[in-house]
Amino acid sequence: MSKRVVVVGVAGVLVVALAVGLYLFQPWRLVTDRTADEALLVPVPTTTAAAGSSASAPATTSAAPVTTTSAAPTGPVALATGPFRSLDYTTSGSATLVRTPDGKLAVQFEALDTTDGPDLHVYLSDKPADSPEAAFDSGFTNLGKLKANRGNQVYEVPAGIDLTAVRSVVIWCERFSEGFGVAPLEHA
Numbered sequence: 001m002s003k004r005v006v007v008v009g010v011a012g013v014l015v016v017a018l019a020v021g022l023y024l025f026q027p028w029r030l031v032t033d034r035t036a037d038e039a040l041l042v043p044v045p046t047t048t049a050a051a052g053s054s055a056s057a058p059a060t061t062s063a064a065p066v067t068t069t070s071a072a073p074t075g076p077v078a079l080a081t082g083p084f085r086s087l088d089y090t091t092s093g094s095a096t097l098v099r100t101p102d103g104k105l106a107v108q109f110e111a112l113d114t115t116d117g118p119d120l121h122v123y124l125s126d127k128p129a130d131s132p133e134a135a136f137d138s139g140f141t142n143l144g145k146l147k148a149n150r151g152n153q154v155y156e157v158p159a160g161i162d163l164t165a166v167r168s169v170v171i172w173c174e175r176f177s178e179g180f181g182v183a184p185l186e187h188a
Contacts, residue, residue, distance in 0.1 A: 080097045081185070105161060123136065125140045
């Protein structure tokens, strides 16, 4: 065998190894971001109390009578919500389990911010959010691929899910069996 054939063979193996490594690890995802801006089903609660505003506002002594009725909600209802906890990668934002007026279920992510990665999926898990990362690799319902690593997004929950078994939502890398973040979705 000539020296030239060996060099070409080694070069070919290196090129194939590089291509396979790039496909599997997708290292550019460590420095790229994908952003989603879907309409949320249930508005994100905000606090709008201005400090010191009551001192400068005039006091009012008359108030209109308040009447309350317990009408059934006409829009989507938040069943459970919780903040994301980081697993292998820094993750922030919150997740909410929502029932729509037609009885369907969805999970919405508000202000999600996590690292992008290959083959990320959204799981509904039967494990509590404070479980160790390895626990989330079983006992889950896959809601599909993560749409984006940042922003607001909504995922439909398949019909027939037993809500009493849902304890958390997980962002999971299927390719490497790694958790990126988890949020509690336990409801009363």
